[in-house]
Amino acid sequence: MRLCFLVEEHYRHDGMPNEVIRQLTAWGHHVDVVRPGGSLLRMDEVMGSGAHDAWVLKTVSGGPGLTLLEAAAAAGMTTVNDARAIRGVRDKALAAAIGRIRGLPMPPTYAVARPELLREVPAAQYPLVVKPADGSSGRGVHLVSSPGELEALLPELAGEHMLIAQPYVANSGTDIKVYAVGGELFATERCSPLHPDPAVRERRVPLSAEVAAIAAQVGAVYGLDLYGVDVLLGPDGPVVVDVNDFPSFRQVPDAAARVGRAVLGLARTGSRAAPSVGRPPAPGLPLPIPAQAPAPQSSAARASAAPAPAAPASARAGEAAL
Template sequence: MRIGLIAGDPGHPVLAATAALLVERGHEVVAVPPAGPTREAAEAEGLGPAGEAAPAEGLVPAGELADVYLLKARTPRALALAGALERRGAPVVNSAAATELCQDRVRMAGLARAAGLPFAATAAGGLLGELAAPAYPFVLKSRHSRRHDLVARVDGPARLRELAERWADEPVVTQPFVPGTGWDQKLWVIDGQVFAARRRSELASGSGEPGQAADWEPPAERAALALRVGEVFGLDVYGVDLLDGPAEPVIVDVNAFPGVRGRPGAPEALAALALRVAAERARPLAGQGQGQGQRR
């Protein structure tokens, strides 16, 4: 099989470990830089954010298509490329549409709450420099999820002014602050396998460094909730962030194809998923599925 990695950093630990496993088993792994047009150029050509309804010429690298592509990058260019590959008949995990949806926290929250998932109440706030603050304290986030985006607890007007000076033109959302233990429950799912840890929240105060991790075995109901998220969002590889505390389960974020760092068995699960989807593509199309994320 030939597996393509659409990633800004193919050497990311989970991708590198997955690639090594696949190569050991005799498969070919190729890095596919997330090239393609900018969002503005793509939209001008009729190519939407998830890559629909536009010709693939100029987007797909020359040569034979891979049997499956793993979409780790989430930039507009990567999404445009993934959409073009899908129109050429290549399966992409996760799909361009599902990945794009998880980049917009307003759309994410709307879909989750409509499906009955316990997602934190999320309100679009417009540009941060023009935000009419809700009741303090509250959580402020970039509307569009990406690396190094804005995630902050706002306890009063002084903190809001400080953030507005740095992020005035940033589209944001607000969520009510829900007290917890200062840790987040992190659940990652790869093709139905659930991995988990507790991590020190970046919104926490007091002892402990943000990102500090601790092993954690999720209760069965938390694992079931994580699996339900995948069904609703059409994802095969994803992360679910839950508040850790006495409140009922509260989902605060869903991430398409997260890093899943330091979780034993994750590279094996990802390699198995890639091979399963590739094998399904190789079978006659009639009556064959394309993996959970491809069935939506």
């Protein structure tokens, strides 16, 4: 199988996706790597060749990679995840609208094109979490305790194109990150970017049935196959505060092999279609939510599930100078 990975400079030396690329190559598959931010690309030639079975995106939210992935999808190529689904979660204002409309437990969200418009958020909504609508990896996240604190922050926010603000959800200072890969869910606990504590180490934790159900619903709502969900355990129950396409999968056992198998499966069958924006599920139609988190596969099961390698002569990983 031939795959194209779109990997921006931010992730050039990152374990994810480089370990996945190495694993796929070891299985005998051909992987081309395109650096969207560092290549001159003639779009009709890149997209018109049809040489790849699937395109995979690992880029920062505001980078050019998603444009290339959408062009590949428009040319009829398989993408991992569905390009429309990725667009739906990378714009955090759009993601909040979709999630709330379709019944996800998410905080109310204000969106502004100019930071001074945040002055109009009612004082009763404070403290606020303010962040860029195209942010990623915790960039630019601020906890604002009062309108006066917002005034002092406005000059720092001036460089952002669009911002969102959400009422702060009281929590213990740690987030639950749920990773979805190959139909399985894995939960980790980590320090919140709003409450940095070097003593808190990211670790695997048991996944409750309630959080597992919400994480599975996230995939159905946005049309994602490989994704991560940030959940806070607030006073009124779990709250979804962020959704990421193709996250780091840290702490997931055998992550490179699991993600590699998932990519190959999606390349063969196609990603699930993104749902229509703004149309909630019909009453009485259940979402595909598991009653409990799936049990991880055993090492023997993982070995038997590994794809058969292609002919060794076709195995090559390289950076395409497209």
